[in-house]
Amino acid sequence: MKRILALLLVLAMLAAACGGSDDSADNATDAGDDTTDTTASTDDTAADSGDESDGDSEAAGDAATIEMWIAFSDDARLGFTRDRAADFNELHPEYNVVVTEFDSYNTVFEQAQLAIEDGNPPEIIHFFEAATQEALDAVDGDGNPIFKSVTEAIGDRTEILGEPVVLGDVVSAATKYYTIDGQLYSMPWNTSSTTMFSNMDILNEAGITEPPATWAEVEAACEAIMALPDAPSEGCITWPNHGWFYEQSLGQMGVDLVNNDNGRSGRATEIFLDSPEAIDYIQWWSDLENSGNYVYTGVQRDWDGTSAAFQAQNVAMLIYSSSDTTALTQAGVDNGFEVKSSFMPYNQDIAYEGNLIGGATLWLANGLSETEEDGALAFLNFFSNPENAAAWHQLTGYIPITNSAVALLEEEGWYNESPNSAVASDQLDAAADTPAATGALVGNFVAIRDVVTAAIEDVLVNDVDVAERMASAQAEAQQQLDDYNELFGE
DSSP, X not given: OHHHHHHHHHHHHHHHHHTTSOSSTTOSTTOOOOOOOSSSOOOTXXXXXXXXXXXXXXXXXXXXXXXEEESOOSXXXXXXXXXXXXXXXXXXXXXXXXXXXXXXXXXXXXXXXXXXXXXXXXXXXXXXXXXXXXXXXXXXXXXXXXXXXXXXXXXXXXXXXXEEOOGGGBOHHHHHHHEETTEXXXXXXXXXXXXXXXXXXXXXXXXXXXXOOBHHHHHHHHXXXXXXXXXXXXXXXXXXXXXXXXXXXXXXXXXXXXXXXXHTSSOOOOBOTTOHHHHHHHXXXXXXXXXXXXXXXXXXXXXXXXXXXXXXXXXXXXXXXGGGHHHHHHHHHHHTOOEEEEEXXXXXXXXXXXXXXXXXXXXXXXXXXXXXXXXXXXXXXXXXXXXXXXXXXXXXOOOOSBHHHHHHHHHTTHHHHOGGGGHHHHHXXXXXXXXXXXXXXXXXXXXXXXXXXXXXXXXXXXXXXXXXXXXXXXXXXXXXXXXXXXXXXO
């Protein structure tokens, strides 16, 4: 009973944590992951329309309806999803996939819970990586899991309704993050990482031929760039103040965010916000800001402002979500400068271990009829077949989610034409197979991220001592985790 009643309390905590923030680290074009977005964007503060696609509703007749709720409401990404649904409906007239958009991942999950309580849940729900533990813990009023493992649902089938199963072909980084107890619980879709975008016109003017790869190289590059007579007006480099970047740096240095192998060998019960490596990263960030090289917009999770500064050439470098690779590359073309993507800079004093994913997956509702479940599974696999996964990547910058999609793009010469598009995949492929480089699985993750973000803002704005501020953040975050585990811990 405690676990059943706890779900609504967790949703309330999640709502409070997500309120004005992006839905994921991956919110660059979603704001963030995923702005001043030129290709594919949505905003967590946008109105929640909940509008449904009416395209085939009347023609569907007696077709079984498969509802898919997603957190993208922009024309490009919502349009892509609805177009793929229309394609599937044409191939399978016995089904009618209907796509409904919402303003954020959090809103999707809240509305899905209400629908489940009413006995009318959507078959497919779009939910972000940071709330994987919440999704796993979520139960309905009878104590049944809200979501069903797609591995379990697919079983040993290699095709469903004639659609080849692609789950086993999902790229390694996403497979590792979303695999729990040997099962992929959800179908990976929009997956990104943190990469750096450089204005090569400015870098070349400063005598720099390649983007800096390490913290020390960033410092040296900024010194040269800011010494230019026509140095960028705001500063050298920027990125959003978001806990995701902190997590990425910990992964690079091989440091777990939480205990029990980053929450993967057992439920996370301890958090490590103030590790020596974490202090080093935030101190480096603060030193960059104090030297006038890092530009803080003064707004937490400011995907829009940091992206706009780079596109206006007011900074030379931007560390950002790779989900905006297509948009940022095109912005350079439109504004007359070369944009080059590269790995996120790392601490040169510690061996590089790897960067993490961001983004979201598609979760399958539990308790569906066989007809509904097969239709939903067939669509999920169709949706990420090689052609569709490749097209999604080209539209946005999210990585191609299957190895077959990568092979198709290579065969078509896409990466020769658009080398920036390969960087995020290459970075994720370079990561070690360790808990630190896979990423944390932890309850109340979004609230914990917000604790980190607030602490970093305090350091940047008020020049407080990094170690002291992260010690207080550690205590606050541990309380967030303890509160969650009081509800859901075994």
